[in-house]
Amino acid sequence: MDKLECTITRNKSGFTKKIYPVYTLTHSQSGKFLLAAQKMNMLRSAHYLITMDSANRNKHSPGYVGKLRSDNSGVEYNLFDTGENPRSVKELERVRNQLAAVYYVVLGDVGRIRLTRTIKCQGRSTC
Numbered sequence: 001m002d003k004l005e006c007t008i009t010r011n012k013s014g015f016t017k018k019i020y021p022v023y024t025l026t027h028s029q030s031g032k033f034l035l036a037a038q039k040m041n042m043l044r045s046a047h048y049l050i051t052m053d054s055a056n057r058n059k060h061s062p063g064y065v066g067k068l069r070s071d072n073s074g075v076e077y078n079l080f081d082t083g084e085n086p087r088s089v090k091e092l093e094r095v096r097n098q099l100a101a102v103y104y105v106v107l108g109d110v111g112r113i114r115l116t117r118t119i120k121c122q123g124r125s126t127c
Contacts, residue, residue: 006034024054037068046070050079066099077102 005028012021025035038057040047046069053063066081083096 005029022057023048035065040067045072046074066096075104 007026007028009024009026010021011024012018020039020041023037024033025037026033033054035050035052036054036057037048037050040049048068049057049059050065050068051057051061051063052065053061056063058064064082066079068077068079070077078098079100079102080096080098084094086095089095
């Protein structure tokens with residue numbers, strides 16, 4: 001199985017990016033831009049907007065992929081597509097779908113974590 005090695009870079013320059021940093025995912029060898037994520041202004045837990053457009057990071061841009069939402073403790077993250085909140089829509093087709101879940105377990109030593117991820121494969125026989 002081939003691996004795709006990527007690098008995540010945190011950009012917190014400028015006043016708004018210190019509060020709402022931008023994360024960039026690039027291919028490690030070529031440096032090619034893959035995705036960007038920016039922390040959204042949410043009160044309870046961390047939400048990140050994910051886009052394939054490095055310059056236009058908003059929910060209504062054509063490069064919008066979805067969002068990553070964490071729980072209050074920051075150890076569980078859920079990845080959703082571009083659908084809408086089930087509480088705010090009447091049509092079932094427009095409800096967002098959960099694409100993946102990521103769980104962090106702290107292993108006792110500072111800085112050591114175990115990462116578990118679950119990826120749903122909808123409509124496929126293999127992933």
